[in-house]
Amino acid sequence: MDVLYRSTRGAKEEVTASQAILQGLAHDGGLFVPTEVPQLSCDLRTLAGMNYRELAYEVMRLFLTDFTEEELKGCIAGAYDEKFDTEEIAPLVKVGGAWHLELFHGATIAFKDMALSILPHLMTTAAKKNQIKNEIVILTATSGDTGKAALAGFADVPGTRIIVFYPKDGVSPIQEKQMVTQKGDNTLVVGIHGNFDDAQNGVKVIFGDEELEKELDAAGFQFSSANSINIGRLVPQVVYYVYAYVQLLARGEIADGEEINVVVPTGNFGNILAAYYAKLMGLPIAKLVCASNENKVLYDFFRTGEYDKNRPFILTSSPSMDILISSNLERLIYRIAGADAGKDTELMAERSKSGK
Numbered sequence: 001m002d003v004l005y006r007s008t009r010g011a012k013e014e015v016t017a018s019q020a021i022l023q024g025l026a027h028d029g030g031l032f033v034p035t036e037v038p039q040l041s042c043d044l045r046t047l048a049g050m051n052y053r054e055l056a057y058e059v060m061r062l063f064l065t066d067f068t069e070e071e072l073k074g075c076i077a078g079a080y081d082e083k084f085d086t087e088e089i090a091p092l093v094k095v096g097g098a099w100h101l102e103l104f105h106g107a108t109i110a111f112k113d114m115a116l117s118i119l120p121h122l123m124t125t126a127a128k129k130n131q132i133k134n135e136i137v138i139l140t141a142t143s144g145d146t147g148k149a150a151l152a153g154f155a156d157v158p159g160t161r162i163i164v165f166y167p168k169d170g171v172s173p174i175q176e177k178q179m180v181t182q183k184g185d186n187t188l189v190v191g192i193h194g195n196f197d198d199a200q201n202g203v204k205v206i207f208g209d210e211e212l213e214k215e216l217d218a219a220g221f222q223f224s225s226a227n228s229i230n231i232g233r234l235v236p237q238v239v240y241y242v243y244a245y246v247q248l249l250a251r252g253e254i255a256d257g258e259e260i261n262v263v264v265p266t267g268n269f270g271n272i273l274a275a276y277y278a279k280l281m282g283l284p285i286a287k288l289v290c291a292s293n294e295n296k297v298l299y300d301f302f303r304t305g306e307y308d309k310n311r312p313f314i315l316t317s318s319p320s321m322d323i324l325i326s327s328n329l330e331r332l333i334y335r336i337a338g339a340d341a342g343k344d345t346e347l348m349a350e351r352s353k354s355g356k
């Protein structure tokens with residue numbers, strides 16, 4: 001079955017997975033969502049016998065249906081290699097009575113490496129498949145970790161350039177040093193006056209500028225995104241939830257079909273959305289627990305049903321969670337609004353007008 005992607009704000013146009021990855025954000029400002037979330041194709045016991053790369057292929061091929069087996073396996077092999085300091089890629093360990101999935105074994109020690117080490121491969125493969133002659137310019141807003149992981153992933157990748165925007169006073173000193181010392185002839189880092197939401201809004205405005213798009217095209221460039229608004233970020237993240245579950249199964253920690261709860265520290269709502277997609281695919285997940293820091297706009301939303309970003313933006317010691325406008329929440333809203341693009345557009349317009 002082919003999975004196509006459509007915008008959360010306009011149901012008409014459907015694009016392939018590779019086109020959605022190339023574009024990043026839909027032209028109407030919406031986010032690409034799969035027309036249908038695919039179901040896991042083989043039983044979990046079979047998946048439990050696979051290593052991370054094999055499992056990644058089994059899960060990702062269901063979403064990225066216009067990639068050939070050779071293309072996708074090539075992307076996976078190029079991503080999950082010695083850049084990770086463990087063959088397991090995402091080890092599952094028990095600490096204090098709870099299981100923890102270690103997602104920090106990649107090149108920049110941020111969990112973002114899980115997706116950003118494969119995104120450049122997906123992007124360049126997608127460009128080839130779609131006969132794109134333009135150079136791809138990745139625009140990325142970061143609250144700290146995405147920037148470095150994206151820079152590391154795209155540095156010196158032929159046919160791409162990357163520009164990262166970060167809040168000058170909103171990332172940790174280490175994160176800033178990680179970014180501004182990045183090597184690569186195609187990388188650029190910009191500190192902005194403002195917070196993460198300002199950086200992300202600015203990037204979205206650039207994406208929506210059709211005049212600029214034409215001008216760039218004439219000069220041989222086109223924009224894409226390395227933020228989790230890009231479906232190419234989300235799909236690789238679904239993999240490790242399936243991996244964690246089947247690891248528990250393989251070790252006899254859970255019985256067949258037994259449900260687990262998943263707790264995710266949340267900022268832009270990408271990581272926990274990937275867990276939700278895993279659940280929709282048939283992975284036995286009972287509860288998804290959305291953990292926030294003091295910028296608890298999502299916590300309040302799930303408690304009260306009201307999203308209200310009219311509050312002070314607090315700089316904390318966990319800057320990657322300092323976000324008041326969580327982009328990926330739109331994908332959940334769209335779904336629970338009955339895949340109704342009109343309703344979603346209305347709610348998003350209201351949120352941008354009143355902040356609620």
Ligand SMILES: *Cc1c(COP(=O)(O)O)cnc(C)c1O
Nearest residue numbers: 145265266267268269270271320
């Ligand atoms: C990115 C990040 C988060 C937030 O993840 P989202 O997918 O944006 O919700 C939380 N913690 C750390 C350390 C991060 O790097």
